[in-house]
Amino acid sequence: MWVYCIYHSSKKSHSFLSKTLLFVFISLFLGTFVSEDLTCITGGILAEKGQVNLLLVISACTIGIFISDLWLFIMGKFFLDLSKNWKRYGRILNSNLVLKIKNQVESNFGKLVLLSRFTPGTRLPVYFLSGTLGASFARFSLFSFIACTIWTPVLVVLSYFYGKAILQMFEDPYSYTALALTAVSFFIIFSLISKLSQHQTRSELWITIQKIPKLEFWPIWIFYIPIIPYIALLMLRYNGFLTITCSNPGIETGGMAGESKSKILTQLPREWIARFILIEPGSKISEEAILQDGFQFPLILKPDVGERGAFVQKVHNYQELTSILVNVKVPTILQEFHPGPFEIGIFYYRYPSRDKGKIFSITNKIFPELICDGKSTIEELIYQHPRYRFQANAFIQNNLYQLNEIPPAGEIRKIGILGNHIQGCLFKDGSDLITRELEERIDEISKHFTGFNFGRYDLRYTNEDELKLGTNFQIIELNGAMSESTNLYDPDFTIIQAYSYLFAQWKHLFQIGYENRKLGAIPITYMELYQTLEKHFQYREELLKKSE
Template sequence: MQIKKFFERLFNWELWDFYVLYAPLSPMWFWYCMRSKAVWFFTPSNPKITFGGFEGEGKKEMYDLLPAEIVPQTIYIQPGIPFEEVLKAIARSGLQYPFVVKPDVGMKGILFRIIEDEAQLKRYHERIPVEYLIQAKVDYPVEVSVFYYRYPWEEKGVVSGFIHKELLQVRGDGKRTLKEHILAHPRARYRFEEMEKKHGHRFDRVIPEGEIFYLSFAGNHNRGARFTNLHDLIDDNLVRVFDKISKETEFYYGRYDIKTQSIEDLKQGRNFMILEYNGSGAEPNHIYDCNMSLWQAYKTILHHWRVLYQISKYNARNGHPYWPYKKGRDFLRAAKKHFRRLEKFE
């Protein structure tokens, strides 16, 4: 079985480690650093977001830039405060169970949870070592990602990627246990250690026929979510929606993660919520699950890097300078230390 998994990973680039996948492209990234004469050449790409949104930015600073009506109701909780204070904050806000909790500064779905009751919240609060947010759970049925960019000298932007997300899940057959479902799942079986940590206490449970059991609520590729390419549905209406949002926030490059009632509603600018958006560090995740060859994926990534370089260069020349090396180095070190801390509690 282990040998089989090894060869499946070897010949399926979508299963490769991030650093292995991107290593052949790294000379181009360094070339942009040299041309810009700045290690952090991407920092002016999104001037209103710390570090250009590459890594380590807080969700609060990004939510605060957006119109309140398209952001889920959110409150922020400091770690270590008395739990009674948390309950008072929830009562004042009017938030109701179930709701979402996640670190204000997070990545890859680490410590993202759906909280069903007070006991779960208490365990989470006692465990998490950093500031976190409590957010209304958005029940719109369709979850999508939109990769958007706009050259600052142009009025109209580009939606370069549009995908539908399906959370990592299994459907019961009334016969197999959860463990057997996971071992048979084309994605979950490669995440067995993570699945055992999260769901090991339920491994012997037989999943009733037709029941959907969610293995992860994070809609990230690195958390096993399945993507479906919606590129054929990109049109001027969709672009107009994100032009309007992005001009208000001076957001030039990155990816929006959204829940909506329907694709048509999203195109009309109604019945949708922005769960998160990621700036210069956003991966064009429409390369996954779209039958792309490795070379097509590389071409797509390189195109987006070139766009990022051009936007950043223009903004640097127009009042938004590159971050100095030491400032960026110190910020990145602090961010990585923060994420290592989170991983210990995951």
């Protein structure tokens, strides 16, 4: 497009561009260093208009693209020479893995260079890597030139005929607006076709399409659109949105954002919570101090202010713990690990005017695991799984060091330990677990926390019968106003069932907050809410960076 701009401005100045072929050649040549595809497309359309010679465009673009390819290769060679003086990188370049890659590249060098020219996104890494691995400059030059002499004329000629067809649709076929729109539209279409030519892109698109009817995978902003008008009505009925910050007077902002997990847990009976130690950033804790308190590895390390499972880790020994804490800049909780194997979320509410609270819902958390076939890698099994492929990015991130492993046939491999949907955990409705005994136990525990009326307990247990009797479980954490009744993400739920829980949850939230306001609870101001959210979002960004 910038070639067109040079031409257009030059034409106004005594038609300098049309008379100076050398200037046109240099402009196209240099344009390929900015954007190869866009320069070829613009040149082809200019040629169709008769402003430049088609052969000149092909020649200038081919030479420019070829020279830029050689430059990438030379940069790789330069890096290779430079790295020879660095012992650390020298050892890497001479490692068995790099030597194996080098042999593979050399045996398929011609195909690799040619295919990368026609595969978007691969040219830079392949050409630079070729130089870094010490490939022959002559061989690279030969295959690169062949690829350029095929690729460039095809793209320029396609642009030539595309521009001719499109410009006929405009009343003024020589309109510069038409020219610009034609170049841009072809570039967009060409880019889309190039991306769709890649298997990975097509696979990701197909997975995205398959997610559409699955409510549990909807983006949160889409999922909540239907409830926005209802929330607006609740705001009018119960004195504004900030009423919900009074739902839990004993929790900062009611539990909307930024609440401390440790402060909440200390308000609950000690015999029902998983014990923990709060570690401030920069402080040191000895292994003896941990063991003296009765803790045993493995333990769970997580931020005191959480964000959807970010930075939650299972640490297996003291050395691993200290290596992690060195880079931690936020308060963290070191919590004993309950082996489970079961974990649930119990959503509880109690109106201030009533003596007894109720269990609103229970969510069964089913942790992801693979049944290995003895042939496929962990990564392949993830993409082959009918459900896990929808959250493949999360599973790959959480299992980076075992993706290429091929476990024995029949082995069951766990690929997730966090009871978080965004981390791949399956949520199922657990209404069958609700009993009078369990509800009374949760109500008893909740009443111990003055100022708590609405939220979700996450707890682990070993035996279902004991759970139903309200015994032998441990509370991992408690969330306030912004917690969800996560059973609504059950894939077996209809959309009506899911939204019936969501609408009812918000109604209880506003009504409880309204009752607390009448009893004297004071909601925060909008300025305080803004400052809280701003601080939380900054914290969240920092936390997510640390967890990557």
